[in-house]
Amino acid sequence: MKKFLFALLASGLITGSAQARDQLSLAGSSTVLPFATIIAEEMGKNPKFKTPVVESGGSSVGKKGVCEGIGTQFIDIGNASSRMKASELEFCNKNGVDVTEIKVGYDGIAVANSLQGETLTISKADLGMALTAEVPACYEGSGRNYNCDEWIANPFKKWSDINPSYPALDIRVYGPPTTSGTRASFAEMVNQKAYCGKEPIAKKASAARGDKKGKKCRAMRTDGAYIEAGEQDNLIVQKLQEDPNAYGIFGFSYLDQNTDTLQSAIVDDTPATFELIASGDYAISRSLWFYVKHAHVGVVPGMDEYMKTWTKNWGPDGILSDAGMVPMPEAERASYAKAMTDLPKLTADMLKK
Structure with a gap:
């Protein structure tokens, strides 16, 4: 029983008075907002999942928010129209938050x-x-x-x-x-x-x-x-x-x-x-991004499904292109689709590339 309770604490499901969420929470860039909203609405058509809550606030809000901590009182994914800086990643590391960087297109x-x-x-x-x-x-x-x-x-x-x-x-x-x-x-x-x-x-x-x-x-x-x-x-x-x-x-x-x-x-x-x-x-x-919090994958329902919904719609003939997002080349889309599965931890060296 003690091991079970420790696992729950580590996953963020027990965080003081915070209640477990049954839908994704995202925030960040106002530029990414309309595209993320489209993906959230597409995902919401699946009766297995609730439509994710997508909020604005700016890229700094998205990057800071995803790095603030682990637990259901914190967002799961941060949207950004500017890439994370080394100083912003340090804030993640300070709070024990591992993230994966996903490029979704151009603007x-x-x-x-x-x-x-x-x-x-x-x-x-x-x-x-x-x-x-x-x-x-x-x-x-x-x-x-x-x-x-x-x-x-x-x-x-x-x-x-x-x-x-x-x-x-x-x-x-x-x-x-x-x-x-x-x-x-x-x-x-x-x-x-x-x-x-x-x-x-x-x-x-x-x-x-x-x-x-x-x-x-x-x-x-x-x-x-x-x-x-x-x-x-x-x-x-x-x-x-x-x-x-x-x-x-x-x-x-x-x-x-x-x-x-x-x-x-x-x-x-x-x-x-x-x-x-x-x-x-x-x-x-410039490029458009979102940052995925590792500790919430498999804990908050729909993290994998949300990312898969992006890959189904981010090509030249997808609904995101119709909304004004400029798609990545096929090889780049394949690379970031793989990152959604493998979830490589973002490091300072990766930000230098």
Whole structure:
């Protein structure tokens, strides 16, 4: 009897006052949310299982939530549109939580606006320059032209302040908050790598302040040019439909589902389209993930079935593709389908690949 009770404790079924769950609990990325919801609803058609509960909150909520502990008061799977970092995995290890990393497909980060507004055609570096919190003090129009190594609060008010060919409109961009994987990916790919990593003045100034990789450039403006609109991307879509002079940042699937009212910006000569994301040619593309908690597999009903439901629907002809998710190549799908069965423990070395 003592061994039996110990086994229950280890599996998380006895956790103080927590009650055993009979349905899966997931949380995380608002970009992964619509796809995870589709899979949950498909799984719910099987009378053997209850429909999983899928919540948003942002990628950081998904990755932190799955790592917080073992037991039915914690989520089973964390969804993310940005890959787990070594520091986030350390939090898992600290709490004795083993996870498996599953890539499920690809997505583009769309920059879009109302069809009633002016299409934004812009370089990725200039997009970063428009939205990063600080810029070097030697740009024309910055108001101070004497010290390229000095950083000042971003002074650009209009897109045309950066390049006369851009719209003469106030820079006003609705986007996700700091908890969002979409924001983290955008800030890294656009602000950090495209602007501070490649634009000559910003690259030199970043090195001068001891920031050769440009990580400080990830900070977004807080002066009204960039407006946090919460974790629900559909709220950003609504804002753009109401304000034709504003632009928004969100997952491609939300643009794909609203092409009757929204249009993509042209970033580095490419619009956000299914085909260009699939080919890797779209300028702001990223992978989508979820993280599976080992200790809950075989304990909370439906973990295996949930993963199998993904593999049945994530191909080019599946319902996820119809919803705007860009499928992985066949070999990659096979690799991650195998990971769902083998459940390899995620390690810091694996995150370096």
